[in-house]
Amino acid sequence: MLRRLISLVIVLWLVSFLTFFLLQVIPGDPAQLILGIEASPEALESLRAHLGLDKPWPLRYVAWVTDMLRGNMGMSIRLERPVSALIVERLPVTLSLAFTAMFIALIISFPAGIFSALKWNSPLDYFLLFVTQLGIAIPSFWMGILLILIFSLYFRLFPTGGFVSWWENPLEAFRHLVLPSVSLGLVAAAFLTRMLRSSMLEVLNQAYITAAKAKGLMSYQVIFRHALKNALIPVITLAGIQWSFLMGGSIVIEQVFALPGLGRLLLSAVYTRDIPLIQGLVMFITTVVVVSNFIVDLLYAYLDPRIRLE
Amino acid sequence: MLIATLFLILALSCARPAETPQAKPVKGGTLVVAISANPDGLDPHKTVAAVTFEVVKNLYDTLVESDTLGNIVPGLAEKWEASPDGLRWTFYLRKGVKFHNGREMTSADVKASFERILNPETKAPRAKDYAVIQNIETPDNYTVVFHLKEPQAAFLSNLAYGWASIVPVEEKDLRNRPVGTGPFRFVEWVPDSHVKLERFPDYFIKGQPYLDTVIFKIMPDPAAKLAALKAGEVDVVDQVPPQEVEELKKNPEIKLVQAPSNGIYIMALNNARPPFDKKEVRQAISYAVDKRGVIEAAQWGQGAPIGSHMPPVSPFYVDLTDKYPYSPDKARELLAQAGYSEGFEVTLIMPQPYDFHIRNCEVIADYLKKIGIKVKLETYEWGTWLEKVYKGRDYQATCIGHTGRLDPDPFLNRYVSDSKENYMNYNNPRYDEIMRQAAVATDFQKRKELYAEAQRLLAEDAVALYLMAPLWTVGMRKEVEGWKIYPVDIFDLRTVYKTSG
Numbered sequence: 001m002l003r004r005l006i007s008l009v010i011v012l013w014l015v016s017f018l019t020f021f022l023l024q025v026i027p028g029d030p031a032q033l034i035l036g037i038e039a040s041p042e043a044l045e046s047l048r049a050h051l052g053l054d055k056p057w058p059l060r061y062v063a064w065v066t067d068m069l070r071g072n073m074g075m076s077i078r079l080e081r082p083v084s085a086l087i088v089e090r091l092p093v094t095l096s097l098a099f100t101a102m103f104i105a106l107i108i109s110f111p112a113g114i115f116s117a118l119k120w121n122s123p124l125d126y127f128l129l130f131v132t133q134l135g136i137a138i139p140s141f142w143m144g145i146l147l148i149l150i151f152s153l154y155f156r157l158f159p160t161g162g163f164v165s166w167w168e169n170p171l172e173a174f175r176h177l178v179l180p181s182v183s184l185g186l187v188a189a190a191f192l193t194r195m196l197r198s199s200m201l202e203v204l205n206q207a208y209i210t211a212a213k214a215k216g217l218m219s220y221q222v223i224f225r226h227a228l229k230n231a232l233i234p235v236i237t238l239a240g241i242q243w244s245f246l247m248g249g250s251i252v253i254e255q256v257f258a259l260p261g262l263g264r265l266l267l268s269a270v271y272t273r274d275i276p277l278i279q280g281l282v283m284f285i286t287t288v289v290v291v292s293n294f295i296v297d298l299l300y301a302y303l304d305p306r307i308r309l310e
Numbered sequence: 311m312l313i314a315t316l317f318l319i320l321a322l323s324c325a326r327p328a329e330t331p332q333a334k335p336v337k338g339g340t341l342v343v344a345i346s347a348n349p350d351g352l353d354p355h356k357t358v359a360a361v362t363f364e365v366v367k368n369l370y371d372t373l374v375e376s377d378t379l380g381n382i383v384p385g386l387a388e389k390w391e392a393s394p395d396g397l398r399w400t401f402y403l404r405k406g407v408k409f410h411n412g413r414e415m416t417s418a419d420v421k422a423s424f425e426r427i428l429n430p431e432t433k434a435p436r437a438k439d440y441a442v443i444q445n446i447e448t449p450d451n452y453t454v455v456f457h458l459k460e461p462q463a464a465f466l467s468n469l470a471y472g473w474a475s476i477v478p479v480e481e482k483d484l485r486n487r488p489v490g491t492g493p494f495r496f497v498e499w500v501p502d503s504h505v506k507l508e509r510f511p512d513y514f515i516k517g518q519p520y521l522d523t524v525i526f527k528i529m530p531d532p533a534a535k536l537a538a539l540k541a542g543e544v545d546v547v548d549q550v551p552p553q554e555v556e557e558l559k560k561n562p563e564i565k566l567v568q569a570p571s572n573g574i575y576i577m578a579l580n581n582a583r584p585p586f587d588k589k590e591v592r593q594a595i596s597y598a599v600d601k602r603g604v605i606e607a608a609q610w611g612q613g614a615p616i617g618s619h620m621p622p623v624s625p626f627y628v629d630l631t632d633k634y635p636y637s638p639d640k641a642r643e644l645l646a647q648a649g650y651s652e653g654f655e656v657t658l659i660m661p662q663p664y665d666f667h668i669r670n671c672e673v674i675a676d677y678l679k680k681i682g683i684k685v686k687l688e689t690y691e692w693g694t695w696l697e698k699v700y701k702g703r704d705y706q707a708t709c710i711g712h713t714g715r716l717d718p719d720p721f722l723n724r725y726v727s728d729s730k731e732n733y734m735n736y737n738n739p740r741y742d743e744i745m746r747q748a749a750v751a752t753d754f755q756k757r758k759e760l761y762a763e764a765q766r767l768l769a770e771d772a773v774a775l776y777l778m779a780p781l782w783t784v785g786m787r788k789e790v791e792g793w794k795i796y797p798v799d800i801f802d803l804r805t806v807y808k809t810s811g
Contacts, residue, residue, distance in 0.1 A: 028693035032701065035435050047433055078350060079501070080485060090502075145533050153537045160538040161529060163503055258529040260502035268348065268502075273693055 074276035083280035098246035104185030113196025135190025144183035161258035240296035351485035354475040360799035367800035370475035370490030396461030417448035464717035520807035572714030577775040582735035590648035592772035596634035598641035608669035613778035618765040621779035653682025
């Protein structure tokens, strides 16, 4: 357990260093991007000093890290607001989207994966294999645009984009989330279904499953108590990765559906070289990924007592 | 001026202005306008982004304004006069103009606004345009006198741009809580989602604006924007991509307002680096590319060809499009003369994510291949393009556009040899001389002649490949009336109304 926590900290530290360093070396001057191309050299110099960009980078790095540990993620150069406030503002959008997409992915993939494995080589299985292959191949943004054309334009069932917060109007909030979540969720479901199917097939062929059947256990007991729990391990890994991806901000889906989430914030931060904002967002997303992996590890231990967490 | 986001529209100066016919205006209603990007702050002094001014024009006013044909008309100032030597400009302000916070606007506010622009602490990107102001006097509450360091022909038109808006300087957070004299006042801005404005009842033009509420929805994806327009979720789409125009024309619920834009697309050439340091090579490029072919292939025919650095809508425009008629043979001949009979290899840089420039470059590459020039296409992200190509001038050729201005001086003086914006490295003492004279000349005819010669010089030296002035298309639902198109980056919603809904 302790070892895992230490490696978590090390990963976070490495990412912070790498991000900081990379941002120093890429072309693109934040002061220039703010003041525009007609700015005088004096104006640029004074802005750089104001932003603290004239101090040597090791000093700036240390200052940034110590600030972060105290909860201060710095000020966005472009938006002139604290980075932490910006993240908190966008978080509900990305969280709602990620949760709903994940939920859709799970309720589809679990039944589909299990049935596919149980009815192995049947027409149903082949059909599901075909559909999931499509889902893996189709990019989510294309799915998104297609869904807009069908359900927003043709059927006028859902809005074409935008975000309404749950506090304001739960029904509208839900309506605005459906299409983007489905675009993301279906694609994730395709991957998860495949993974669950192959994992289940592997487990179902094990000796202990035959033994359980021979003992006279009912089919569903076999499936859920014995087979499924063991089949879940690679699936959990995949789900953890997908969750991290969703939380990282699905930039393209946010663009297509005009959702003010973390993804678009990060994209515009990169375009404008808003270094504090980029760093803050990268560290936030990294933390989410690292913590998710940690939770996945804990789930392993619950699912399979043979895996110990030292 | 570079097109950060291309939102330049200008009425045809030779036909009727691009306006929707004036039926009886209907008061009230909400207008939803889809724009392509998040404004970078609502403080007019601190930004140059076109998309920001689409929103911001409705919150603030300027001393003078541009009408749809590019003429300067009264804004916050009722009338003005210049001293004969051009060093003193006096403006007489309207009385009773209110800011959104209730206070009356007076000459002190004009003085404070310009001092704010010129103050280095404000970090105004356009401060340089107003550096010619020596000092400002306010003899009474409604009179402002600008003393200039030297006469400047573009001074009056420079006051019409959104970045010279008059603001109440006591408001400390104009970027997030804008306060102005404009027809609408600020309600809320949810970044990356929308900006909401409501009618300002004390606006100085009685009876305007007609709309109760305006919502600018930020929708970056073109397909989603158009779907929203067709579904009636938005009323106006700021920019219809050229490939969608034909299809939208057939839609009975949608109407299109189109006009040639006050801007140009070019392929810029680095005149200081081989192979484009030789005039014959540059001329060969102009002969080798069929401009009309590029317009057809890359912009679906939505543009007019040009021959120099000036759009046809400008009163100073000289038609030089046929200086280099399409002729691959002549191009090869010139290349041979310059010592490149075997052709050569060149890198063409395309700025991302500007699709129109990328498409232009791709079509041009094809034409150049036919005369033996091998083109390597490279894409640079915008920040990188600014740093390496525009500032660093480290390139051979690149496809880009330039936004027109109300006055030709700021548009053409980038070619002056020591200009910081001379990224094409043009060096012609005669050109420098012309620009110097024209900048201070006050006689319109004289300026017209000088700028005509400037354009001819640029064409003669084939400084860049001058492609086209693109056609601008705004899409809107049939119920929207009163939409006017201007030669500057704005959406002026004062005259807009909806006939139903």
